Amino acid sequence: MSFPEPRTARLDALSGLRGIAAWLVVLYHVRLSLTEIVPAEILAVLGKGYLAVDVFFVLSGFVIWLNYADSVATGGWSAIGRYLWRRLARVWPLHAIVLAAFVALALLLHATGRDASAYPFSELPLHLLMVQNWGFTSALTWNDPAWSISTEFAAYLAFPLLALTAARLPRVSPTAMLAIAGLLGALIWALFAANGHATLGADIPRLGLGRCLAEFALGCTACALWRRGAGTAAGWFGCAFGWIAGGGVLGWPETAIAPLAIFASILALSFGHGALARRLGSGVVRWLGEVSYSTYLSHVLLFTLFKLAFVGADLQLGWGGLAGYLALVLAASAALYRWVERPAQRALNRLVPARSGAAPQPSA
Numbered sequence: 001m002s003f004p005e006p007r008t009a010r011l012d013a014l015s016g017l018r019g020i021a022a023w024l025v026v027l028y029h030v031r032l033s034l035t036e037i038v039p040a041e042i043l044a045v046l047g048k049g050y051l052a053v054d055v056f057f058v059l060s061g062f063v064i065w066l067n068y069a070d071s072v073a074t075g076g077w078s079a080i081g082r083y084l085w086r087r088l089a090r091v092w093p094l095h096a097i098v099l100a101a102f103v104a105l106a107l108l109l110h111a112t113g114r115d116a117s118a119y120p121f122s123e124l125p126l127h128l129l130m131v132q133n134w135g136f137t138s139a140l141t142w143n144d145p146a147w148s149i150s151t152e153f154a155a156y157l158a159f160p161l162l163a164l165t166a167a168r169l170p171r172v173s174p175t176a177m178l179a180i181a182g183l184l185g186a187l188i189w190a191l192f193a194a195n196g197h198a199t200l201g202a203d204i205p206r207l208g209l210g211r212c213l214a215e216f217a218l219g220c221t222a223c224a225l226w227r228r229g230a231g232t233a234a235g236w237f238g239c240a241f242g243w244i245a246g247g248g249v250l251g252w253p254e255t256a257i258a259p260l261a262i263f264a265s266i267l268a269l270s271f272g273h274g275a276l277a278r279r280l281g282s283g284v285v286r287w288l289g290e291v292s293y294s295t296y297l298s299h300v301l302l303f304t305l306f307k308l309a310f311v312g313a314d315l316q317l318g319w320g321g322l323a324g325y326l327a328l329v330l331a332a333s334a335a336l337y338r339w340v341e342r343p344a345q346r347a348l349n350r351l352v353p354a355r356s357g358a359a360p361q362p363s364a
Contacts, residue, residue, distance in 0.1 A: 011066075012281030013269045018059055019288025020280075021052035022295040025145065026329060028052070029300060033307075033317045050201035051258055053148050056296075057212050058262050060152055061219020062270070064159055066227075069220075072160050073167035080160045085352045087156040091149055091293075092130065093344035094336060098297045099127055102142050105304065118142070133208050140204060144300055147204055151212035158213065162220060174230035181221045185260040188214045189253070198253035218263045226270045233277070236268035294336035299329050 028049025035043065064087075071079045106119035120141055126132040127142050133150040140147055166172075172180075188200075191210045197203060200211060225231065240261045247257035269277055279285065288295075306325050307315060317325065 015289035016280030057215035089348035233272035
């Protein structure tokens with residue numbers, strides 16, 4: 001399979017989508033503290049915020065394919081090594097810093113006689129190695145959202161095999177790519193159905209890894225279709241809405257509907273030049289996407305500390321408390337991105353020089 005050059009250097013709408021998805025995860029994790037101020041109907045919508053993680057997985061596959069498929073497929077072991085180092089530099093430093101903050105919190109809880117059962121030190125090495133959600137444990141511990149970083153790390157490790165395999169296949173038609181996407185969607189449904197679940201947020205310790213790997217592959221397939229110019233924004237949006245509506249009428253579970261709907265929606269945005277794509281790619285929303293990794297990794301720690309300092313025994317937030325917490329997350333995201341995430345990434349990347357003559361690629 002050949003990899004033609006992308007037709008644009010930036011996909012700002014997808015960056016903006018990542019920012020919105022990160023804040024949906026934030027609201028998902030605080031929703032149970034909003035029952036006194038937010039209507040039940042809205043809380044039910046926020047209760048589906050875990051689907052934003054599925055958006056992350058598909059987006060990640062799209063961006064990794066765009067950035068690295070060519071170099072990994074043609075550059076040999078040195079290119080694979082550079083790719084893996086760059087991915088490690090992207091995700092591990094901030095993960096380690098936030099995990100260190102959780103360790104300090106756990107030690108404080110132990111010292112003050114409070115419950116610290118959510119922070120088992122015996123599992124800490126798994127988290128440091130980013131393998132905590134590879135089936136080694138039966139519950140989420142330490143920084144709960146980092147389970148997805150663990151599974152994405154597995155996807156990063158598997159990606160070179162996928163890219164090398166695709167490069168050695170005959171040219172694959174868009175129709176065949178759509179069939180591959182359909183098979184991946186069916187695989188996700190089958191994985192959850194075989195374990196008795198109809199929602200993607202179920203049994204993350206056991207099913208999260210398979211969920212991530214399949215959706216990451218969906219994202220890779222979406223990028224391959226985009227690079228071939230297969231479809232239009234209107235056509236892919238129509239596919240997404242039609243799939244959701246048809247699945248709803250037929251009574252399909254979320255596991256059958258959501259992954260392929262996300263796949264089609266991301267393709268629609270990648271082709272889009274209309275009002276929605278422009279708004280998602282605008283300054284503020286795009287910036288939220290740029291700092292979204294810091295938002296995602298830090299918000300649970302910040303909420304834990306916020307509750308200890310400012311929230312009563314009922315764990316309920318008023319509007320002022322909610323505004324204060326969200327402002328804290330926003331400020332921390334900006335600070336972590338500027339002074340931790342990006343400097344650490346640049347410092348680590350300088351240790352491994354880029355391939356001479358390599359074309360610049362969008363950030364991932």
